[in-house]
Amino acid sequence: MKVLILIATLVASTFATLTADEANLVKSTWSQVKDKEDEILYDIFKQNPDIQGRFPMFVGKNLDSIKSTEQFKTHADKIVKAIGSYIDLLGNESNSGAIKTILNELGQRHRDRGASKEQFNEFKTSVLKYVKEHASGWNDASGSAWDKAFDDMYKIVFSNLDGNPVH
Ligand code: HEM
């Protein structure tokens, strides 16, 4: 029994490695940029045309002209809200089940759309660059907390891209 509990704890901690302080760093910097949905998506597409190219509704279109459309804003809201839902759950062990559920779903839906791990890493680079450049008080500790948050997130997402939901 003790061994089982130990194993369960080790498995759970693989997906929740942020300390309370690190979670707070991610939350406090994210809260400064989360209302900039359009700008965040704009930068992701600008820096990674291959990601824009995966969207049936945006492929081949001029970024500056789609930027002000309803479709663009709707999608920007969706992705920023998805990141925010994950960030809201960080820093509390009791949320590890909920984190797995939302990230398994995210990973499965993106697998169906053919998003690659490389594109997810590009996505991460653009989001981190945006937060770093727009949140005041950013420092090395914020950087490593964000890295950890994305690493934990992508462990689950990538496992799903490989066809293996995390239990
Ligand atoms: C952490 C990274 C990402 C998050 C949080 C995210 C979030 C979302 C959300 C919330 C949706 C809409 C809900 C749904 O239908 O699933 C969505 C749709 C989509 N995402 Fe992502 N996404 C991420 C990365 C990527 C990447 C790297 C690609 C690149 C190929 C991508 C391509 C798409 C496409 C093609 C759609 C469908 C749009 C549509 O046809 O309506 N996403 N994403």
Ligand SMILES: *[C@@H]1O[C@H](CO)[C@@H](O)[C@H](O)[C@H]1NC(C)=O
């Ligand atoms: C952690 O999450 C649980 C379940 O959602 C909640 O009841 C509890 O108050 C949270 N703890 C903290 C410190 O936020």
